[in-house]
Amino acid sequence: MTETPALPALWPAPLADGTVHATVTVPGSKSVTNRALVLAALAAEPGWVRRPLRSRDSQLMADALRAMGVGIEETVSSSSAGDGSGGEAWRVIPAALHGPTTVDVGNAGTVMRFLPPVATLADGDIRFDGDPRSYERPLGQVISALRTLGARIDDDGRGALPMTVLGGGALEGGTVEIDASNSSQFVSALLLSAPRFNQGVEVRHVGGNLPSMPHIRMTVEMLRAAGAQVDTPEAGGEKDVWRVTPGALLGRDMVVEPDLSNAQPFLAAALITGGTVTVPDWPRRTTQPGDALRRIFTEMGGSCELTDAGLVFTGTGKIHGIDVDLSEVGELTPGIAAVAALADSESVLRGVAHLRLHETDRLAALTKEINGLGGDVTETADGLRIRPRRMHGGVFHTYDDHRMATAGAVIGLAVEGVQIENVATTAKTLPDFPKMWTDMLAGDAEGSGVPGASAGAGA
Structure with missing residues (x-):
């Protein structure tokens, strides 16, 4: 594997200063x-x-x-x-x-x-x-x-x-x-x-x-x-x-197909900022759980189209809460929870009790870290209940869990001052995530401020 520069122990999650417009090539599944x-x-x-x-x-x-x-x-x-x-x-x-x-x-x-x-x-x-x-x-x-x-x-x-x-x-x-x-x-x-x-x-x-x-x-x-x-x-x-x-x-x-679950934070950036992200080579037929993002993020306020260029996902900057059974797509839970914390209404994520046995206890970790930024998350028997609140900056711990790190980066788009502890853990499945993230934000951004960020998210 190629050498990558050392990353800081606390990585400042970039705040989006406009709508995201980017093409993001996601590595293989x-x-x-x-x-x-x-x-x-x-x-x-x-x-x-x-x-x-x-x-x-x-x-x-x-x-x-x-x-x-x-x-x-x-x-x-x-x-x-x-x-x-x-x-x-x-x-x-x-x-x-x-x-x-x-x-x-x-x-x-x-x-x-x-x-x-x-x-x-x-x-x-x-x-x-x-x-x-x-x-x-x-x-x-x-x-x-x-x-x-x-x-x-x-x-x-x-x-x-x-x-x-x-x-x-x-x-x-x-x-x-x-x-x-x-x-x-x-x-x-x-x-x-x-x-x-x-x-x-x-x-x-x-x-x-x-x-x-x-x-x-x-x-x-x-x-x-x-x-x-x-x-x-x-x-x-x-x-x-x-x-x-x-x-x-x-x-x-x-x-090998692109890893559709690893496309999640980039699609979330389009949803949160009201921008557009294109993921090349998105398969028209696949068994990957990440394909469910098309439906879930559309229900949360975006729209998508499969084209010859790949999946084109567009957000409005308005994020709606969702009540969803994630039992078949549990790995998407951290990213969905991050988006839900920025929504305009309550979300309930169901069917994911098994996440307590993943890289970390993801339900406990998401609850602790989002609440640590001022959010309002409670654990249920098989998932999470998320009530949007105005959030503030702080350290978002990852517990050596790559999906916790990307979830923190998603929140950091709309909440100033979020610092991701050990963002290097993303190398587990998504090498060079910090560079991919900053490159996406350096794309053709326009506008001033993140639409909808003050409604529940609170920069």
Whole structure:
């Protein structure tokens, strides 16, 4: 990854002094990049991952696969396909997985959950360790499921990191029940490696509401594109049951879509300032949860159009409160909460109790930090109630959570004196965010002041 200048411990969030007019090219999707890397590593032949996200989470995934023996060559490629697939690419060369080695998962949910099933296929022991917060994040369901399927795992009874997968070169597979109500990644973790299990896998979710279903649909579509046979509830099967047949995966040439969830703060800037932001290459069809921003931010006062140039989003400067179920798109909650704090009426964000187990307890963190700036946020059993208030400057803590940092920057557009603690944590999925943010604001801004900022936001 390229060197970036050191950032201050407290980053002054820029105040918008006019309407934002900018085109913002958003890097590739972390969710797609990391799934593509796993599938390519398990394939029977080499493949390409083009326009991958280069961030901490994706670098951790690539480095972990390399440690287990997979070849990943970083190149700059050209394409005559006319689909924008030229540019940076990773050539993934599958190999016999082996240990002993140690994998650093950082605080990346996809790495800590997707790779233990891969490690069961390795010849040798694979130890998993990570940031202190990773020890607190739920992993026990994945560990128990893998044991049911025949894996040997040493976790000292914690059901969490650190742990060691005692790889035997293969896994029997079969039928397993799992409670994935805390994270859809538990299901995706088992499905991604399942074609390589001797019996494949049948995963039965037996818990409460299953969050983030779009991410499971993303996993299924990418598996099928790699040649796997997957039976799903959407295909008329049993509710919350997925079956993957054993078989070889194909090496693919895959172009990674822009990360639509990471487009959120830039679209929010257009909504708040009454400007226009264009995000190139926004897909017309996608399984990414971030596509829901088109609907949610339109309900909150903006408008959007998919054009040949990408998604063109325009705000009026007036922000309306919203009552919305975010259970399928929980990762959007911090940004929506930030916008809601600047709205002209109350908002209720529902269906996101599972966010208490993400990079940090996002519901508690959002409540504390927005209230610390003078806002009025209360936690509910499964979300947040946000009553707009005139806010003031202050330190917005991030808790090493990239989406907390971008949420603070959004509020800082309309509230003078907001300082983001550890904005560098955005490198987890959005490298160079501070520069992207200031470049956006340095675009063709016009007018004087942020429309609507005094109504509830209070600079």
